Amino acid sequence: MKYSSLNYNSVATNFPTAVRSGLAPDRGLYFPEHIPQLDSQWLRNLAAHSIPDICFEAIHPFIGNHIPEEKLFQIVEETLSFDFPIAHLNNQIGALELFHGPTLAFKDVGARFMARCLGYFNSQKQEQLTVLVATSGDTGGAVADGFLGVQGIDVVILYPKGKVSNIQEKQLTTQGQNIRALEVEGVFDDCQDMVKTAFLDDQIKKVRPLTSANSINIARWLPQMFYYFIAVRALQERNEKLVFSVPSGNFGNICAGMMAQKMGLGIDHFIAANNRNDAVINYLNTGVYEPKKTIPTLSNAMDVGDPSNFIRIQKIVNNDLTLLKKILSGFSYSDAETKKAIEELYKNYQYIADPHGAVGYLGLKDYLNEKDTPHYGVFLETAHPVKFLDVVESTLSTEVPLPKSIQKLMTKEKLSQEIQNYEDLKSYLMQS
Ligand SMILES: *Cc1c(COP(=O)(O)O)cnc(C)c1O
Numbered sequence: 428m429k430y431s432s433l434n435y436n437s438v439a440t441n442f443p444t445a446v447r448s449g450l451a452p453d454r455g456l457y458f459p460e461h462i463p464q465l466d467s468q469w470l471r472n473l474a475a476h477s478i479p480d481i482c483f484e485a486i487h488p489f490i491g492n493h494i495p496e497e498k499l500f501q502i503v504e505e506t507l508s509f510d511f512p513i514a515h516l517n518n519q520i521g522a523l524e525l526f527h528g529p530t531l532a533f534k535d536v537g538a539r540f541m542a543r544c545l546g547y548f549n550s551q552k553q554e555q556l557t558v559l560v561a562t563s564g565d566t567g568g569a570v571a572d573g574f575l576g577v578q579g580i581d582v583v584i585l586y587p588k589g590k591v592s593n594i595q596e597k598q599l600t601t602q603g604q605n606i607r608a609l610e611v612e613g614v615f616d617d618c619q620d621m622v623k624t625a626f627l628d629d630q631i632k633k634v635r636p637l638t639s640a641n642s643i644n645i646a647r648w649l650p651q652m653f654y655y656f657i658a659v660r661a662l663q664e665r666n667e668k669l670v671f672s673v674p675s676g677n678f679g680n681i682c683a684g685m686m687a688q689k690m691g692l693g694i695d696h697f698i699a700a701n702n703r704n705d706a707v708i709n710y711l712n713t714g715v716y717e718p719k720k721t722i723p724t725l726s727n728a729m730d731v732g733d734p735s736n737f738i739r740i741q742k743i744v745n746n747d748l749t750l751l752k753k754i755l756s757g758f759s760y761s762d763a764e765t766k767k768a769i770e771e772l773y774k775n776y777q778y779i780a781d782p783h784g785a786v787g788y789l790g791l792k793d794y795l796n797e798k799d800t801p802h803y804g805v806f807l808e809t810a811h812p813v814k815f816l817d818v819v820e821s822t823l824s825t826e827v828p829l830p831k832s833i834q835k836l837m838t839k840e841k842l843s844q845e846i847q848n849y850e851d852l853k854s855y856l857m858q859s
Contacts, residue, residue: 428489430457430645433738442493443548446541446646447556449639450626456735457645458742463488465691473660478511479504481660482653485687489649494547502543506536506650511657513805516776519795522784522808523658523671529832530568530598531811532728533654533680537647538566538573542580544646545638549579557581557856559625560640561618564591565728565810568598570640571606582606582640583856585618588845594814594833601839608843609855615730616721621852631856642679643735651683652690658805659692665803672698672791672806674783676729678707678736680807685743685754695802699757700790702726702765707737708757714748725762725818726782728810758790765789766822773823781815784808 429439434455440448445457465484473481483503490499509528513521528535545556558580560570567584574582584599588610591599600608611618625631626639642648655671662669671694673681681699688694701708702724710716718733744751760768768785772778780788787806795804812819812827819827829837846852 428463428491429460431460432456433458433742442490442645446544446644447548447636447638449637449644456643456738458739459489459645462686462689462743467691470691470693471663473656473663476660478507478657478660481656482507482650485652485656485690486650489645494544498547502540502547505543506539507653511654513658513661514778514808516772516778519801519803520788520791521662521803521805522778522780522788523654523805524808525654526781526808526811526814528569529572530565531814531830531833532565532569533651533807533809534565534569535573536653537642537650537679538569538640540650541640541644541646542570542573542577545574545580546577549577553579554636555579555581557583557635557637558640559583559585559622559637559856561585561615561622562591562599563587563615563727563730564595565814566641567591567608568595571599571602571608574640575602575606576604580605584608585611585622585846585852587611587614587618590614592814592816594816594836596841597836597839600841600843601836603842607859609852610843610845612845612847621849624849625852625856628853631853635856641735642677648679648683648736648739649686651680652687654680654807655684655687655692655694659694662803662805663693667801667803668695669693670696670698670791670794670802670804672700672787672794672804674726674729674787674790674807674809675699675701675707676704676731676734678734678740680809681755682736682739682743685740688754689743696794697755698790698794699755700787700806701757701759702729702786703759703761704730704732705757705759706732707734707740708759710737711748711752711755711757725765725815726786728783729786756794758793760786760789766818769819769822779812779819779823779827780808781810781812782818783810783815
């Protein structure tokens, strides 16, 4: 498989190069040159196969012979070494729980897969590489955990001082070894801007090759298809139309689901569930895409004003808005509505949801209300409620017990260095 840039000003490249560079030289996102088609017979009876077998078949065509099959299977198996259960709330709605990984949010799968791919490439040809990443909370922890101890890789995480939850801060500052955390005087957008500037800085590039670990990187984006294969495998015998409601920020997760659908997986429809950061929903309604300034909300991992994967979604439908509307709907919700949904889920189903999952639930409910034919809908529960403890506990006036792994984490010592501006970051990257 070759990958070309969606800015169409770079030559196509292979999987290892696309992963190691993150973005194409023309600053465009990489996209596969064709979308592989899976055997329809095989897809109809997924329950006959194990989860690692299915996910291996799904990702293999994107990688080809750049990783030997046996090694790739091992990477898939290790990436998915925890559960992905569906909590059935009623006969129409289920919550696909993607928070059973080590850092309790769905980003673990992408980070673990990408770390293992880079680890393999480094075992073939040792070349020190730095993963530079800005986080609003969940990405940092997942990347710190996924890349811990990977040979030849240094990780530098930028996070906004005082703007991430306690648990999130511990997850990204306590690992040590090859993981470094920089605490930035500013907000998430400041961290993001510094990272982008560093990627364009030739002086840094000369002494320290950099790559990204956000969903712009194909090795973090594509394995997110696995969730959809796993869910369809579990729900296929219901013989109902399946819809997925995906709490969306950068739109990497939902866009991976749309890839899986394009490969032949039986999904009827997608719902992009947004907080008030709703640039893509506006596009669906008006046909005009306008990036917006980020609005802070309770579901802060979705506070993205200009989602980077929107361009990949457009590519999947060849810029055809009519086609896009057939497979994607979008709904946006306020913080007050999000809190009400957390209450409703607890009252009606004794289900404790985090703010992101709650937004997904609302999107699903509104979509299903418009339909008369039977559908089964899944909303993605993208984070464990303890990651957003303040919101959940204050909304429900109840205590949410901390899992054992988190209790242990909270006793570890924070290791981070404060930086004020880009010059600080640059001298850090040039010197250490
Ligand atoms: C990152 C994140 C999202 C948004 O996912 P995208 O792939 O950026 O759309 C949603 N919920 C949680 C908990 C997240 O951490």
